[in-house]
Amino acid sequence: MSAQIVVTVIGHDPALSEEFKGEITTFLRGLEDVKIDSEVELSARAQDYFLSTSQSVSNLRQMLKTVESDNSDIIVQENSKFRKEKGLVVFDMDSTLIYQEVIELIAAYAQVEEKVAEITERAMNNELDFKQSLAERVGLLKGIKTATLYDEIKQKLRVTQGVPELCRGLKKMGCKLAVLSGGFTPFANHMKDVLELDFARANVLATENDPSQNGVEILSGHTIGDVVDGECKAQTLLELAREYKLPVESTVMVGDGGNDLPAMGVAGFGIAWNAKPRVQEAAPSKLNTQSLLDAFYIFGFTDAEIAALLA
Numbered sequence: 001m002s003a004q005i006v007v008t009v010i011g012h013d014p015a016l017s018e019e020f021k022g023e024i025t026t027f028l029r030g031l032e033d034v035k036i037d038s039e040v041e042l043s044a045r046a047q048d049y050f051l052s053t054s055q056s057v058s059n060l061r062q063m064l065k066t067v068e069s070d071n072s073d074i075i076v077q078e079n080s081k082f083r084k085e086k087g088l089v090v091f092d093m094d095s096t097l098i099y100q101e102v103i104e105l106i107a108a109y110a111q112v113e114e115k116v117a118e119i120t121e122r123a124m125n126n127e128l129d130f131k132q133s134l135a136e137r138v139g140l141l142k143g144i145k146t147a148t149l150y151d152e153i154k155q156k157l158r159v160t161q162g163v164p165e166l167c168r169g170l171k172k173m174g175c176k177l178a179v180l181s182g183g184f185t186p187f188a189n190h191m192k193d194v195l196e197l198d199f200a201r202a203n204v205l206a207t208e209n210d211p212s213q214n215g216v217e218i219l220s221g222h223t224i225g226d227v228v229d230g231e232c233k234a235q236t237l238l239e240l241a242r243e244y245k246l247p248v249e250s251t252v253m254v255g256d257g258g259n260d261l262p263a264m265g266v267a268g269f270g271i272a273w274n275a276k277p278r279v280q281e282a283a284p285s286k287l288n289t290q291s292l293l294d295a296f297y298i299f300g301f302t303d304a305e306i307a308a309l310l311a
Contacts, residue, residue: 003037003038003050003051003052003079004051004052004053004078004079005050005051005053005055005057005060005076005077005078005079006048006049006050006051006076006077006078006079006083006300007024007028007048007049007051007060007064007074007075007076008042008046008047008048008049008074008075008076008077008297008298008300009021009024009046009047009049009072009073009074009075010045010046010072010073010074010075010287010289010294010297010298011045011046011071011072012045012071012072012073012288012289012290013045013071014044014045015044015045016044016045016046016047016072020069020072021047023067024047024049024067024074025039025049027064027066027067028049028051031053031055031060031063032055033053033054033055034051034052034053034055034060035051035052035053036049036050036051037050037051037052038050040302041302042297042300042301042302042303043297043302043303045294045297046294046297048300050079051079057076057077057078060076061074061076064076073285073286073287073288073289075285075286075287075298076285077269077284077285077298080249082247082249082250082268083299083300084299084300084301085250086170086173086175086250086251086252086299087174087175087176087241087244087246087247087250087251088175088176088177088178088237088240088241088244088246088250088251088252089170089175089176089177089178089251089252089254090177090178090179090180090233090236090237090240090251090252090253090254090263090267091177091178091179091180091197091254091255092179092180092181092182092233092253092254092255092256092257092260092273093179093180093181093183093187093188093191093202094181094182094183095124095256095257095273095274096160096254096255096256096273096292097159097160097163097179097191097195098157098158098159098160098191099158099159099160100156100157100158101117101120101183102153102157102183102184102187103116103120103137103138103141103183103184104116104117104120105153105156106141106144106149106153107137107140107141109144109149110140110141110143110144112140112141115140116137116140116141119133119136119137120133120137123257123258123259124256124257124258124259124276124279125258125276125277125278125279126257126258126261126276126278126279126282130182130227130229130230130258130259131227131229134182134203134223134227134229135222135223138205138219138221138222138223139221139222140221141205141219141221142218142219142220142221143210143218143219143221144218144219145213145216145217145218146207146217146218146219147216147217150186150187153186153187154186154187154190157187157190157191159191159194159195160292161290161291161292161293162290162291162292162293162294162295163195163292163293164195165293165310166292166293166295166296167195167196167197168309168310169293169296169306169309169310171196172309172310173309176198176199176240176244176246177195177196177197177198177199178197178198178199178200178201178236178237178240179191179192179195179197179199179200179201179202180200180201180202180228180232180233180236180237180263181200181201181202181203181228182202182203182227182228182229182233182257182259183202183203184202184203184204184205185200185202185203185204185205186205187202188200188201188202189202199240201228201232201236202228203223203225203227203228204223204224204225205219205220205223205224206219206220206221206222206223206224207219207220208220229259230258230259230260230261230262230263231262233253233259233260233262233263234262234263234265234266236263237251237253237263237266237267238266247268248266248267248268249268250268251267251268251269252267252268252269252270252271253267253269253270253271254270254271254273254292254295255270255271255272255273255275256272256273256274256275256276256279257275257276257279258276258278258279260272260279260283261279261282261283264283264284269284269285269298270283270284270285271283271284271285271286271287271295271298272285272286272287273286273287273292274287274288285298293306296309
């Protein structure tokens with residue numbers, strides 16, 4: 001019988017210590033009804049353990065939390081062909097594809113950055129309904145002039161380390177890429193262009209002309225149309241899979257916030273990227289390294305295979 005589950009250990013330091021790898025091996029061997037079929041070194045920082053077991057993925061994930069260190073992530077998933085054969089990878093934008101929260105950059109123009117950041121924090125922790133939090137935050141932006149706003153914000157966006165390489169490698173494999181953002185369309189479309197993604201969806205900011213300022217265009221303080229919240233992300237991911245004629249098992253959602261969890265739940269797999277603790281706890285997997293390129297380890301690629309993809 002071939003291995004049904006694969007456990008991947010990814011270290012945050014330059015290398016996984018032999019001591020820690022041995023600790024994981026000993027722990028797995030001590031579990032009831034778990035047999036290690038093989039161990040594969042993906043890199044000096046990443047190691048796969050292929051298991052034959054009747055234990056569920058969720059049970060093993062809970063058990064392995066007892067040996068997880070602050071300097072490593074342990075990912076547990078089914079060992080199927082879809083681990084490597086990715087058809088669609090969907091990304092959140094703010095704090096995932098880019099380091100910043102765009103709404104906070106805009107808020108700086110209205111000097112309400114602290115108020116907006118506090119609401120954002122509660123929303124990302126899943127402590128506040130996303131639609132409600134978005135309405136509150138956008139309301140604080142009312143009156144900001146749009147003339148040079150979008151271009152100035154775009155110039156400030158910093159792409160997360162490893163994202164361009166990850167996208168390039170996935171596209172070379174024939175994978176479709178999308179950004180689904182609770183942020184705003186000008187910036188999601190900008191990232192779509194920069195990273196050559198296939199699809200972008202985000203919220204639309206309403207504008208109006210201010211008669212008190214000679215008709216200057218300003219933000220109205222609300223959005224137009226359907227809000228891109230957690231449910232919208234989940235539904236859009238499924239719609240894209242159907243449109244691209246892909247099995248759902250080949251899809252992945254990558255994000256950092258509570259509003260990414262519904263899409264992770266319907267996707268073939270989900271990755272919480274440097275996420276809030278409550279999101280990491282609820283997500284199918286977590287990755288807390290410096291580079292999102294490390295997602296390739298979760299997908300089962302060795303350093304040599306990653307280098308070949310990026311060549």
